[in-house]
Amino acid sequence: MSADDGLRAVCRPGAGRAPIEVWAPLAEHVAVEWSPAVPEATDRSRQVRRDDMTAVGDGWWRWEPPSEAADATLDYAFVLDGAEPALPDPRSAWQPEGVHGPSRSFDPSHFGWSDDGWRGPRDGHGVLGGVVYELHVGTFTPEGTLDAAAGRLDHLVALGVDVVELMPLVAFPGRWGWGYDGVDLYAVHDGYGGPEALQRFVDAAHARGLGVALDVVHNHLGASGNYLSRFGPYFTQGHHTPWGAAVNLDDAGADHVRGFLVDSVLRWFRDFHVDALRLDAVHELKDSSPRHYLAELSDAVTALAAELGRPLDLVAESDLNDTMMVTPTAEGGRGMTAQWDDDVHHALHVALTGERQGYYADFAGGAGRDEGGPLAVLAKVLTRGFLHDGSHSSFRNRAWGAPVDREHLDARRLLGYLQTHDQVGNRAVGDRISATVTPARQAVGAALYLLAPTTPMVFMGEEWAASTPWQFFTGFEEDWLVEAVRAGRRAEFGLHGWASDEVPDPQDPHTRDRSVLRWDEVDDEPHARVLRWYSACTALRRVLLGDQPTRLADVAVRADDADGWVVLEHRPAGRAPYAVVANLGAEPREVPLAGGGAVLLAWDLDATSVSGTGVTLAPDTAAVVALA
Known part of the structure; x- marks a missing residue:
């Protein structure tokens, strides 16, 4: 470039x-x-x-x-x-x-910025280790605009959020949509308020100490309004993706296409003051060049960060289960700051819900696996980073992933979560985990990922066990595209055993309307209690973990599938050790734990006690205790 x-x-x-x-x-x-x-x-x-x-x-x-x-x-x-x-x-x-x-x-x-003193999220520490909050502008408020979302930023501050991650904002067809079918990679969707509204949102967030991340899609463009191929060789038949011809990163004209993408990234950082980008499905960026596009992008962002004097982060969504993604470019890696870790979600989801269809099958453990049952699988993921770390994936029918260097990798480079837009919205009816499990059981899952050494991410509304679903919706005008999306959704859900007649019509305006958060329920029980729990976990995370790097080698997890308990012990270097203790069984139980001390946080404090041999907990509850 x-x-x-x-x-x-x-x-x-x-x-x-x-x-x-x-x-x-x-x-x-x-x-x-x-x-x-x-x-x-x-x-x-x-x-x-x-x-x-x-x-x-x-x-x-x-x-x-x-x-x-x-x-x-x-x-x-x-x-x-x-x-x-x-x-x-x-x-x-x-x-x-x-x-x-x-x-x-x-x-x-x-635009008249007021953030001259802004040093980046967490006073210059960036995304790593902070609490990330994934937000869809179109359903975060009834208005579905950036200005309306800015009016709810104080809620995120009280929750303990450090970085607000906005799902894709670039111009996409229709008024409402998820944004992953965007076609104008430099434009801010007019329905959300246009480009100056994004500047206002970022400025308002920075005024409250919140960083802002944007979710961007470089691996494909949507089908409606995509005119790039009329201008130049933006796509290549040399590689293919689930969306068709790949974005041209290594064929004739690729230098201009790579520059086009890199320029767009630098513009978000420079002109809109954003702090991080989440890069969608980077495994579909097909590039056989000597220097991968992501490495080029990482180096360009690093140079801009030095120029601006504040951290600029790139977070990759990668299906590869390989920390090469977060290895510095000088060491031959892609140079991303962090990467999503879907294995954390899958392991938590199976352990809490018992579901085992589709890609959840391996996370249930059992026959053909060495780990044991779901809690044993969860223990591996929380200590090793991935379940599929070179082991066999039955869903892919092949070995998948690579081992994680537990001793040297900063564990904060992996993002863990209980819910995401994908894992909720790509269910047949968009039901959240709170529609399946009790608030207490959800609180167990929240404690395990919010207090793990990885970087935690909360999906909007999760923090109060929102009653609203989050469903897939579109606003296409072309009949052929509408029907193709409907048929594709029905076929995909059939693989998971969900009946096609359950699937909401993405084009029905009520599908979007059903997905809008209900802010009037936040203060009602049991939502208010769940919100207090999430807020307490994020506050405790700051005390226990601070801003220092973490290691998976400092984590030990013990689990018993038969009795339904799990213990995560974390002894971070230079910090006070602690344990997250959970009873997922149907009866009160003493969970074995030697050296436990004061109870730092408990879902049911009256039913929680610590002895010399363990922690007694009510069913479906968790506690955080200090360790000797």
């Missing part, structure tokens, strides 16, 4: 007659259709002008706005070789008329 390419990421058209540029190496002629933006106008055709663009080399085209466009916000689109309709800018900052409409210029420098 050249310096000139990098400038194109931040100097998009705005006030002051900045030039409009586009990379369109496949075109022999490019024109720009433009007009001053008039948001209330209903007939743009009377205002539109068309000017030829100038080829400036290497596939780039440029247009200098005339004097009458000075200081004006412009609506504009590109005409390639005379073909209609005009197409939005691949680097559009704003699509106020949707993904098929014209782009609108946006000057990010106009």
Whole structure:
């Protein structure tokens, strides 16, 4: 990526007659259709002008706005070789008329930031070890906007959150959707408030000591409004993904495509002051180049962090179960700050619910596995990082993953969680774990991941055992795409044994409406008690773990599937040791624990006691105790 390419990421058209540029190496002629933006106008055709663009080399085209466009916000689109309709800018900052409409210029420098003293999450320590909160803007509040979400930030502060992770915000088809079918990687979805609303949200978060992470998708684009292939070789038939042809990272023209993606990342950090990015399904970034795209991205972000003087983090969603993802680039790794660890979720979910269909089968243990039952599997995951660490995965029908270096890997580089958007929303009816287990049993799972040495992540509403489901919803306009999504969902759920007639219609507006959090229930029982538990766990985490690196080698987990108990003992270097003790059995039980001391936290304090031989707990409860 050249310096000139990098400038194109931040100097998009705005006030002051900045030039409009586009990379369109496949075109022999490019024109720009433009007009001053008039948001209330209903007939743009009377205002539109068309000017030829100038080829400036290497596939780039440029247009200098005339004097009458000075200081004006412009609506504009590109005409390639005379073909209609005009197409939005691949680097559009704003699509106020949707993904098929014209782009609108946006000057990010106009915003009046108030975060000059911001040093990054946790006063400069970054994401690692902090409490992350995954949030979907469209269902976090009834309004479904960034401004409305900002009005709930004080709740997250009280909960003990350090970093708010926003699910994808880039422009996607329709008003409502999950965002993973976005098609304009530089634009903020207009339904959420557009680009300045994101600036307001980040500024408000920083004012409260909260970092902000964005979930971005570089492995594919959505099917509706995806015009990139009309401009250049953004995709390649040399690799394929579940969504079709792969993003071009190693074929002809790949240098420009890689620059396009890297520029978008640097722009979120520089122009919108975000602190971290979560990169979706990086295992589908197919790249056989000598230097992998993720390593290039990591080094570019590291350089920008040094320039800005604050930590900038990259968190990968990877299905590979390989910590090469978080190994520094200087050591041949991908250089990510951290990676999601789905094995933590799967092990906790099976242990708490007893489900064992689909990919949960291995996590139930039993025949053909060495670990034992579900609690023994959970013990392995909490001490080894992954269940599949080179062992056989029956779901994939092959060996999977690689061992974790328990002695040297900073365990905070693995994110653990009880729920995520995927693990809730990709169930047939989007039911949360709180629809299956008691609040007390959910509290057991929460304590085990919130007080583990890994970095914890809470899914919105989990902290009060929200009664609302979180379902899959879309807003497509094309009938063929609507039916394809419906059929695909039914087929996928059939593999898990769920009846197709249970699956909500993604296009039904009520599917989104059912998924909106009900804030009026937060103060009611049992929701309020669950919220108090989560808040107490996050507060205790700060006391017990601080900001120091952690090691899986300092964790010992004992479990008994027959009697239903599990103990996580953590003896972090230089910190006070502690244990999370849980009774998942149906009867009160003394859970064996030598050297236990004061009870630091208990779901049922009156029924919890510590003796010289163990901790007595009521059924389905957990406690945290100090260790000698």
